[in-house]
Amino acid sequence: MAIPVILIACAVFATASIERQSALHAGSQQEAAQDLLTGMLDQETGARGFFQTADRTFLTPWYQGSDEFVDALARARRLTSGDAPLQQSLTEQDQLFTQWRRVLSAEITQLERTGRRPTLTEDVLHKSSMDEFRQVNTLFDSQLANRRDAALSLATWRAVGLAAGLSLLLVAAGIVLIRRSGRRQSAYLARQQELRELLQVAETEQESQLLLVHHIQRSVPGSQAAVLNRNSSDDRLECRLDPETESRSLAHLDADHLKPRSCLAVRLSRPYRQTPGAEPLLRCEACGKLAADVVCEPLLVGGQVIGSVIVARERVITDAERDTLANSVLLAGPILANQRNLAVAERRAASDVLTGLPNRRAADETIKRMAAHAGRTITPLSAILLDLDHFKQVNDLHGHERGDQVLAVIGQVLASELRASDFAARYGGEEFLVLLPDTDRAGAVEVAEKLRRAVERTELDKISTLTASFGIASLPADAADPEQLLRKADRALYSAKARGRNRVEVVAPTGGARRSESEDPGAPPPFA
Numbered sequence: 001m002a003i004p005v006i007l008i009a010c011a012v013f014a015t016a017s018i019e020r021q022s023a024l025h026a027g028s029q030q031e032a033a034q035d036l037l038t039g040m041l042d043q044e045t046g047a048r049g050f051f052q053t054a055d056r057t058f059l060t061p062w063y064q065g066s067d068e069f070v071d072a073l074a075r076a077r078r079l080t081s082g083d084a085p086l087q088q089s090l091t092e093q094d095q096l097f098t099q100w101r102r103v104l105s106a107e108i109t110q111l112e113r114t115g116r117r118p119t120l121t122e123d124v125l126h127k128s129s130m131d132e133f134r135q136v137n138t139l140f141d142s143q144l145a146n147r148r149d150a151a152l153s154l155a156t157w158r159a160v161g162l163a164a165g166l167s168l169l170l171v172a173a174g175i176v177l178i179r180r181s182g183r184r185q186s187a188y189l190a191r192q193q194e195l196r197e198l199l200q201v202a203e204t205e206q207e208s209q210l211l212l213v214h215h216i217q218r219s220v221p222g223s224q225a226a227v228l229n230r231n232s233s234d235d236r237l238e239c240r241l242d243p244e245t246e247s248r249s250l251a252h253l254d255a256d257h258l259k260p261r262s263c264l265a266v267r268l269s270r271p272y273r274q275t276p277g278a279e280p281l282l283r284c285e286a287c288g289k290l291a292a293d294v295v296c297e298p299l300l301v302g303g304q305v306i307g308s309v310i311v312a313r314e315r316v317i318t319d320a321e322r323d324t325l326a327n328s329v330l331l332a333g334p335i336l337a338n339q340r341n342l343a344v345a346e347r348r349a350a351s352d353v354l355t356g357l358p359n360r361r362a363a364d365e366t367i368k369r370m371a372a373h374a375g376r377t378i379t380p381l382s383a384i385l386l387d388l389d390h391f392k393q394v395n396d397l398h399g400h401e402r403g404d405q406v407l408a409v410i411g412q413v414l415a416s417e418l419r420a421s422d423f424a425a426r427y428g429g430e431e432f433l434v435l436l437p438d439t440d441r442a443g444a445v446e447v448a449e450k451l452r453r454a455v456e457r458t459e460l461d462k463i464s465t466l467t468a469s470f471g472i473a474s475l476p477a478d479a480a481d482p483e484q485l486l487r488k489a490d491r492a493l494y495s496a497k498a499r500g501r502n503r504v505e506v507v508a509p510t511g512g513a514r515r516s517e518s519e520d521p522g523a524p525p526p527f528a
Helices: 002-053 056-079 084-114 120-162 166-201 205-219 248-253 264-268 319-349 360-377 391-398 400-417 441-457 482-498
Strands: 224-231 236-241 272-274 293-301 304-313 381-388 423-428 431-437 468-475 504-507 513-515
Touching (some): 002 056, 002 084, 002 120, 002 166, 084 120, 166 205, 166 319, 205 236, 205 304, 224 248, 236 248, 248 304, 264 272, 264 293, 264 304, 293 319, 304 319, 360 431, 360 468, 360 482, 381 400, 381 441, 381 482, 431 441, 441 468, 441 504
Parallel strands (some): 468 504
Antiparallel strands (some): 224 304, 272 293, 293 304, 381 431, 423 431, 504 513
């Protein structure tokens, strides 16, 4: 009896050892393959951020991704040594990486030296090269999976040949358990990789937050999840729920009264768990009243808490599910932080700090977009250029700080008097641009007179009266393109200044200016 038992034990041990070594080797190979793609994606993220903002902090993932790729390539070559097809695939990936990185490195250098950003055509070529790399990497991963299955199958057949009777049952049971574990692990890695890739290509932080919520609810079946975004400027937590799921148990989180201190995971900078019936010393304001098993993970980036992820379920959340949640949050945190920083940089680049209105760069882009829309829909577009009268005297008499206050107040006047569909921007100095979609010349005159009166009513300490002059032109009545529209409006503004200021002038068909419908017929002629 002892010998069969020993033989069976040896067969089981040998089988488990062979399968373990095969699984570990295959897992290391697939990890190296995934690291190759991760290195490319990190470089792509860094390059895209740098091309959009010219901020060198975005080059950190660019250089780190390159090091990750080189390290992963070396590991993959070592792990696939002796396999010619896999070595050939790695060589092809290395060539694609080298060519792609050389092109992007040249464009990064060009942006640093000349300020020129890649064109749309160049961006399309970058994406095409990246897609080609993905295809080769996916094929390489499939080849690894085939070899892994073959190795496991061979180990299984060896075990079958070494044992009989009871050993067959034991080997079969072992195979089932190992394969089930392998499927779970493969499925887990696939889901995590899918989350990483989708977060990398998400356009906004809000889209990434919803992706994270969907991923967690799929990974923890029967649960409801929410992302609490920490808005430090407003001292509040902004909740992101899944709009397609009835998150009634978490609906109370979508409230304005929640502060960063309301969530203990944010407050303590560590995971927080609450079980039904527990009586904690300090109850969490965000999830303390939920009659469910609740796990809350902080979103930590560089030691700073940018928010948290709450998961609630009536059944107990298992340790494996908590590990999945923690790993998903750890993966998503840096990506969410990068997207938030990128969005802030884009807003700052398009905004005037003093007035809060869009700046000239944003105005030039907007007028082109609005003019194209007006052309497609065959609707008018009117432009109003307004310039504060005698603004230099305000600076000379009261100082530039007082002048800045005047500009800020005018920005508030424009924001409060215009429609939501209208556009106002600080166009330079004391000059502002207003764009009125679906508004003809007569409608623009009414709006300009309304703004003129609003400016005239504005009161500031030590400044007697504020006035502004207005010039109006419209598409397609007065101009054929945005550049001509602005020139015509500028001529009308110049005429308003020449006629005595604090008035509205409409561009004349000849390109000069004519009296608006509200002008006094007894006013002096132009430039008199």
